[in-house]
Amino acid sequence: MGNKALILQNLIEHHQKIVFFGGAGVSTESGIPDFRSADGLFNQELKTKVTPEEIVSHSFLKKHPQLFFDYYFKHLIYPSAKPNPAHAYLAALEQQDKSVTVITQNIDGLHQVAGSQKVLELHGSVQHNHCELCQKKYSLNELMRDENGIPRCDADNGIVRPDVVLYGEALEDVVIDQSIQAIKEADLLIIAGTSLSVYPSSGLIDFYQGEDLVLINKSSLSAESQATLVIHQAVGELFQQLN
Numbered sequence: 001m002g003n004k005a006l007i008l009q010n011l012i013e014h015h016q017k018i019v020f021f022g023g024a025g026v027s028t029e030s031g032i033p034d035f036r037s038a039d040g041l042f043n044q045e046l047k048t049k050v051t052p053e054e055i056v057s058h059s060f061l062k063k064h065p066q067l068f069f070d071y072y073f074k075h076l077i078y079p080s081a082k083p084n085p086a087h088a089y090l091a092a093l094e095q096q097d098k099s100v101t102v103i104t105q106n107i108d109g110l111h112q113v114a115g116s117q118k119v120l121e122l123h124g125s126v127q128h129n130h131c132e133l134c135q136k137k138y139s140l141n142e143l144m145r146d147e148n149g150i151p152r153c154d155a156d157n158g159i160v161r162p163d164v165v166l167y168g169e170a171l172e173d174v175v176i177d178q179s180i181q182a183i184k185e186a187d188l189l190i191i192a193g194t195s196l197s198v199y200p201s202s203g204l205i206d207f208y209q210g211e212d213l214v215l216i217n218k219s220s221l222s223a224e225s226q227a228t229l230v231i232h233q234a235v236g237e238l239f240q241q242l243n
Contacts, residue, residue, distance in 0.1 A: 004231045005241040008190075011212055011229065012093070012242070015188035020090055021103045021204065022235070025193020025217060029084040029236035032108055057167035065159055066148045072162070073149065076107070077126055077140070083114035084236035086192070091115035101182040105194060105201055107164050120179050122171055122201055124164040133158030171200065183207045192216035193235045196223060 012018065024034030052071070054060055061068045083091075091114040094100045102111050102119045109127040111119045129138040131153035138160050143151040151160035165171055183189060187210045194217065196202040205213075205223060212228040215221055216235055224230045231238060 002241065004229065004233075005238060007229055008214060008231065008238070009242050011188055011214065015098075015212065017099045017186045018093070018188045018190065019101045019103060019182050019186040021183075021189065021191045021194070022086075023105045023192070023194020023196075026086050026104070026235050027081070027084075027106045027108055027110060028193070029086070029234060030078075030081045030108070030110055032078050032081050032106075053167055058169050061161065061166060065150050069145070069149050069151065076164075078108065079140075081108060081110060083110045085240035086236045086238075087111055087114035087116070089239040089242055094118075101186070103179045103182065103204070105198070107162075120175050120182070122165075122175060122179065124162065124172075126162050126164060128163040129160050130163060131156065131158040131160050136160075176200065179204055180207045184209055186210055188212050188214070190214045190216065191223075195219070196221055 024032075028034055050060070050067075052075075055068060055071045056076070087110050090100060090102055090111065094115075094117060100116070100118065102116050103122065104111060104119060105122050107121065107123050107126050109125045112127075127140050129140065129143060129151065130136065131138075133156050134153060136153055136155055138151070143160060144154060146152050152158070153160050183204055184207050186208065189205070189208045189210060189212070191205065191214065194201075196205065205226075213226055214229045214231070215224055215227045216231045216233065216238060218232060218234060220232070
């Protein structure tokens with residue numbers, strides 16, 4: 001175990017209320033690409049003049065549902081993705097009589113697959129969907145797509161959309177409030193795999209009142225001067241070293 005991994009291990013052992021705030025870098029090691037890196041989804045060329053940001057927006061879904069879902073199922077759904085050591089470690093940590101809250105910017109649901117019980121999904125989840133007309137709920141595996149690839153409700157043929165926060169939509173107030181409360185009460189905040197560049201998620205760090213802040217990211221972050229420990233390493237690779 002490296003020196004910084006050992007320091008992280010000791011911090012986790014000596015704190016009781018832990019909040020893990022994770023971004024895309026937590027899921028990349030499960031084979032799910034991020035959005036904003038050089039190789040991310042938002043920097044991939046499309047055969048259309050429409051940008052990926054425009055496609056995954058509320059207005060685009062309303063105007064062009066076929067094109068939206070074509071992109072959505074090709075680029076945002078990864079049914080073969082499995083939890084990596086970071087997901088597994090956090091889930092196991094809950095079994096050690098510690099209070100662990102996971103706040104995630106990811107929409108893949110891998111923390112729950114790994115076994116984490118308290119997960120706050122800032123941007124929603126592809127695992128949950130609802131009919132826009134009657135609000136009937138569907139899991140990802142229950143979706144039935146029509147001849148145009150659009151998921152349809154079996155009750156009224158309405159479009160079944162994912163419970164994901166699209167561009168042009170606001171984050172759910174209840175999730176934001178729960179996240180703020182968890183961060184305020186935490187005695188250890190671990191921020192991992194996120195550039196902290198997307199608002200309002202990036203502002204959550206300002207609510208932390210504890211003494212120990214850990215930042216884990218491959219690239220440098222502007223908040224590093226506030227941190228007790230900074231580790232520039234892949235998240236899953238790091239957590240695989242911990243006991």
